[in-house]
Amino acid sequence: METIEEKLLTSEARYRRLFEAALDGILILNFETGQIEDANPFLINLLGFSHEEFLGKRLWEVGAFADLPEAKNMFSRLQERGYVRYEHLPLKASNGSLIDVEFISNSYDCEGVQVIQCNIRDIRYRAEAERIKARHLKEMKAALLSAVELAMEIGELRDPYTVGHEKNVALIAVAIGKELGLSEHMLDSLKFSGLLHDIGKIAVPIEILSKPGKISPSEFELVKTHPVEGYNILSRMNWPWPLATVAYQHHERLDGSGYPLGLKGGEIIPEAKIIGVADVVEAMTSHRPYRPAIGIENVMAELELGRGVTYDSDAVDACLTLFREKNFTF
Known part of the structure; x- marks a missing residue:
């Protein structure tokens, strides 16, 4: 022993x-x-x-x-x-x-x-591995962006009245995200979500999308299917961001008055809340076949009315700051 x-x-x-x-x-x-x-x-x-x-x-x-x-x-x-x-x-x-x-x-x-x-x-080899990973991520984003832009161009051929809409929504959403101090990953999520949020419109008849004048209630019901179609398209790919969910939810509103599911408050993911605000700003300030463009200050007034009711308060406040105090343009 x-x-x-x-x-x-x-x-x-x-x-x-x-x-x-x-x-x-x-x-x-x-x-x-x-x-x-x-x-x-x-x-x-x-x-x-x-x-x-x-x-x-x-x-x-x-x-x-x-x-x-x-x-x-x-x-x-x-x-x-x-x-x-x-x-x-x-x-x-x-x-x-x-x-x-x-x-x-x-x-x-x-x-x-x-x-x-x-x-x-x-940790020299770790640092080198991190640099390689960052380079690959940058290359992946560039490849994804090229594919996304091609999809957008195809969509714009079908709906010429909304040319540039997705790009503008992405610009506004990312600007709101930066104003809110969101992470780089969240900003990328907003960028790609903005570029693809309306991809489901590819399933809506072109006669409705390009129709001059007001569309009928039944036609509007067909337009309202685009979030679901967008979700079905985007969910087929394994994205590093919740793009399919944003496409599904970008017309939902805090009080449950949106579509297609009538979600409320916390049931809506943050990116979809921000894209929803950016989408409203871009759409209302742009000309459509059935109505003229509305001035930016009228849009801001609309957002203020819906702040915390239909639209996320933080996203609205950031948007108001951008347009009223920082002279943001798109």
Whole structure:
């Protein structure tokens, strides 16, 4: 049976093997002085400094950390809080090159003695992977946009009276989103939703879409099928945004007076609420065969009347700010 002393020796040997075999850099610091008491082989190879160049020096005296004005402050915070973390920290290698690392350091009690352990992970490959991912995402968006614009052109051939409607709705919706401080992902969602929200009109007879004068109640019922048709078309693809749902809901209203489902309030997704406001602005300020364009101030007055009743309050407020205070145009 192992004695306590033998168990301690076994434990120390295991820790030493882990320390030396780790695929992250590890520094052990004196809690009181910041002097480096040990550095593992991975860190030595990563930065190119010898074991002797690390040992006995304070953290901010080693070449890798010496150019970091933050080093002393970091050590003080570590003593005070017991933990610091940097997602991106540039360390200088012995050859002068900068290496981007993730730096995590914490203090702990080791047999009655406070020590500090710093874990240093090389994230250069992660950063490169993120750049590749961002480039692929940009390329994917460009390809999607080309396909979307082709679909819009086909729709405009059938409905020449609404040429540019989808693009304008997208412009207005994105501007509202920016005014609301929405994320880049949400802004992309609004952009593509605006461009495709009326795609279901491809299923509406062209005679109705281009009819001069007011359409009949039965014809309007056919027009009202375009959100459902749009949903059926867009739901066939796996989009990174809820485009099909926006197409389905962009004519819904907060009080349940919209169509096709009569949804209310929180049943309508945020993008659809914003597209609904943008759609109203664009449609009412544009000429149609059955009515002339309405001035922008009349449209703003309409939105104010419906604020919080039929239209989302935040979207309306952002829209009013854009047109009345920031002179937004489309």
